[in-house]
Amino acid sequence: MKRRKVGNMLGLAVLSVVLERPMHPYEMAAVLKQRGKDADMPIKWGSLYTVVANLEKHGFIEAVESVKDGGRPERTVYRITPAGREEFEDWVRELVGTVDPEPPRFRSGLSMMGVLGPDQTISRLRQRLGELDERAGKQRAVLEQLRPMMPRVFLIEVEYDIAMTEAEARWVRGFLDELTSGALPGIDAWRRYYETGEFPDDLGEFVEQE
Structure with a gap:
């Protein structure tokens, strides 16, 4: 920039x-x-x-x-x-x-989520998903209120907000499904690490399910 x-x-x-x-x-x-x-x-x-x-x-x-x-x-x-x-x-x-080089705060949190363990991560992501769904609803309501009064070219940023919020919600919902179903590779090793504080000697435990 x-x-x-x-x-x-x-x-x-x-x-x-x-x-x-x-x-x-x-x-x-x-x-x-x-x-x-x-x-x-x-x-x-x-x-x-x-x-x-x-x-x-x-x-x-x-x-x-x-x-x-x-x-x-x-x-x-x-x-x-x-x-x-x-x-x-x-x-x-x-x-x-130009793409903004600054990483979003959420990405920073995801990079450190190992410290929370699977269960806390699930809880916090559920909270985030609820807030995202609520935000998207409010954004859509604002857009519908403004559409009769303003040309679309002056509402593009609102459309963008809705698209980004809904895209993030879809991603969080999909990741939550992996976590809650146990389908995420390495989730058991992650849980043991959180409970014991001992990092596995073999990182393969985080790649393949037991």
Whole structure:
């Protein structure tokens, strides 16, 4: 992944809204929250003003005016620059076309699940599967609610979320079937290792059923 002058994903979100029209930071946050962008990317709202300042520092946005709204402090309005639009488009191209090298947290957990033993693993995966099924149901409900109001091109990320959630649920369900039926090769050796703490001298025990 390319190292960017402003790498915080909130910077990408800010560029997306000032691409439409000039805004002050408070309005940027309001629009992003209204559109649920904090569900699409990791956003820490407390860093908004720092991110805006960094975008301005590197020439991606520029101040156009300061506005006074009643008794509130003066607010600076920013617009995107040509360099900012180029950065925004390049960033989106990278996100769409490049595979993220960072492994998901679930993969990290799976790589260490031997310490839990088969029974705890089954219990935790059942919990995960229930949460995945619940999440997929909520995502489908959101999609059905938004479909009459928005073109599909603006709902693609919701479709992606549903597909990824359902794919993970299918995989977890299949692996659970192997665990609960005892069909997973080496499950007995794994259980003995968990119960005794003694790792088998012959790794073949983890490959073939006894």
